[in-house]
Amino acid sequence: MPGAPRGRSALTRACAIVSRVKEAVEERRIFTEFLKQKKLKTTRERTALFDEIFSTHRHFDADDLVARMRLKGKKISRATVYRTLELLYECGLVGRVRLNEEKYRYERLRKGEHHDHMICTSCGRVIEFVDPRIEQLQDAVCRHHKFTATSHSHQIWGLCATCGVRAARAAAEVPA
Amino acid sequence: MPGAPRGRSALTRACAIVSRVKEAVEERRIFTEFLKQKKLKTTRERTALFDEIFSTHRHFDADDLVARMRLKGKKISRATVYRTLELLYECGLVGRVRLNEEKYRYERLRKGEHHDHMICTSCGRVIEFVDPRIEQLQDAVCRHHKFTATSHSHQIWGLCATCGVRAARAAAEVPA
DNA sequence: CTCTAGCTGAGATTCAGTCTCAATGACAAG
DNA sequence: CTTGTCATTGAGACTGAATCTCAGCTAGAG
Numbered sequence: 001m002p003g004a005p006r007g008r009s010a011l012t013r014a015c016a017i018v019s020r021v022k023e024a025v026e027e028r029r030i031f032t033e034f035l036k037q038k039k040l041k042t043t044r045e046r047t048a049l050f051d052e053i054f055s056t057h058r059h060f061d062a063d064d065l066v067a068r069m070r071l072k073g074k075k076i077s078r079a080t081v082y083r084t085l086e087l088l089y090e091c092g093l094v095g096r097v098r099l100n101e102e103k104y105r106y107e108r109l110r111k112g113e114h115h116d117h118m119i120c121t122s123c124g125r126v127i128e129f130v131d132p133r134i135e136q137l138q139d140a141v142c143r144h145h146k147f148t149a150t151s152h153s154h155q156i157w158g159l160c161a162t163c164g165v166r167a168a169r170a171a172a173e174v175p176a
Numbered sequence: 177m178p179g180a181p182r183g184r185s186a187l188t189r190a191c192a193i194v195s196r197v198k199e200a201v202e203e204r205r206i207f208t209e210f211l212k213q214k215k216l217k218t219t220r221e222r223t224a225l226f227d228e229i230f231s232t233h234r235h236f237d238a239d240d241l242v243a244r245m246r247l248k249g250k251k252i253s254r255a256t257v258y259r260t261l262e263l264l265y266e267c268g269l270v271g272r273v274r275l276n277e278e279k280y281r282y283e284r285l286r287k288g289e290h291h292d293h294m295i296c297t298s299c300g301r302v303i304e305f306v307d308p309r310i311e312q313l314q315d316a317v318c319r320h321h322k323f324t325a326t327s328h329s330h331q332i333w334g335l336c337a338t339c340g341v342r343a344a345r346a347a348a349e350v351p352a
Numbered sequence: 353c354t355c356t357a358g359c360t361g362a363g364a365t366t367c368a369g370t371c372t373c374a375a376t377g378a379c380a381a382g
Numbered sequence: 383c384t385t386g387t388c389a390t391t392g393a394g395a396c397t398g399a400a401t402c403t404c405a406g407c408t409a410g411a412g
Contacts, residue, residue, distance in 0.1 A: 077361045098274045118323050134313045146337035147294050154330040161322035217378050253392045
């Protein structure tokens with residue numbers, strides 16, 4: 001059986017699971033309410049996907065999620081994954097962005113919290129940032145254009161600290 | 177023969193063409209220089225696409241462009257259109273953004289000028305905006321994260337002035 | 353427990369964008 | 383002007399993400 005005890009006691013693992021689940025208790029309530037309200041069903045698959053997504057804070061794409069489920073022995077089709085992500089997106093629990101790639105990236109959202117992204121074009125790392133002053137200026141720009149904003153996304157591409165240093169060093173070594 | 181004289185004199189049309197071409201004279205030089213430098217050829221298709229793109233200031237996607245060329249009686253394959261857009265993108269003459277859609281949007285760029293987009297989710301209109309104060313704050317955020325930015329994109333979704341007014345009016349008419 | 357409306361998975365489909373390759377064409381050199 | 387070479391083109395195959403289809407399955411109300 002994959003995932004059998006190894007090193008950590010059953011108790012330790014149980015505690016870790018409890019604390020993770022507790023973290024998402026509010027979100028779970030929102031999700032079930034949302035489903036009930038739309039007369040949708042709380043299926044095995046939706047619950048499993050919810051649990052997986054809310055067990056970490058990582059960014060992911062649809063296929064990552066399929067793979068992670070499969071690793072846990074749960075075979076859930078891509079169609080269902082997309083359908084569930086759509087639902088979670090609709091009820092505001094996950095965010096969905098295009099970082100100038102072919103595919104969407106999803107991320108767990110915390111209520112009322114917004115952030116934007118810096119993407120390292122060398123290593124692919126995604127760094128989140130928030131700046132209320134930028135958001136304020138944004139509001140001002142909207143007012144100026146009589147535009148009623150409902151959402152926004154703001155991405156910055158470039159080199160992260162690590163890759164920037166590496167690039168600078170490489171440039172120094174080959175001065176010609 | 178499609179596009180035959182109709183209403184406007186040949187002279188008027190000729191002047192319009194001249195003034196449009198003059199507008200893009202600098203860009204044309206940049207493009208041909210770029211091609212020469214990369215030992216690429218100035219083909220009939222590349223020239224035709226360049227002329228079409230630089231005859232307006234609209235945003236467009238690859239298939240729009242194919243259609244526009246076809247309307248003018250020039251059948252240019254999608255492959256060539258994509259290849260040419262890639263070249264124009266490389267030499268900085270056109271911009272390419274993903275506005276959280278499946279496809280890329282392209283737009284003619286003016287040298288050294290940068291702008292971001294507000295997209296009306298009702299009518300699809302795209303409004304350009306620039307705010308140097310936002311750009312400054314962005315730089316500050318990058319410095320804070322030791323991130324070396326090379327480019328960015330910033331989109332705001334919502335209702336444009338027209339659609340906003342219409343929505344407000346609709347809401348007022350159905351108060352229940 | 354039953355029944356039904358909603359759900360799932362496998363695979364077909366779509367759609368933007370890229371790739372392939374044989375035929376064509378730009379253009380430099382003669 | 384002619385020639386030779388090598389980039390370019392177009393038709394259509396291909397890819398990969400996302401969506402759709404539909405027969406069989408299941409949640410959950412009654």
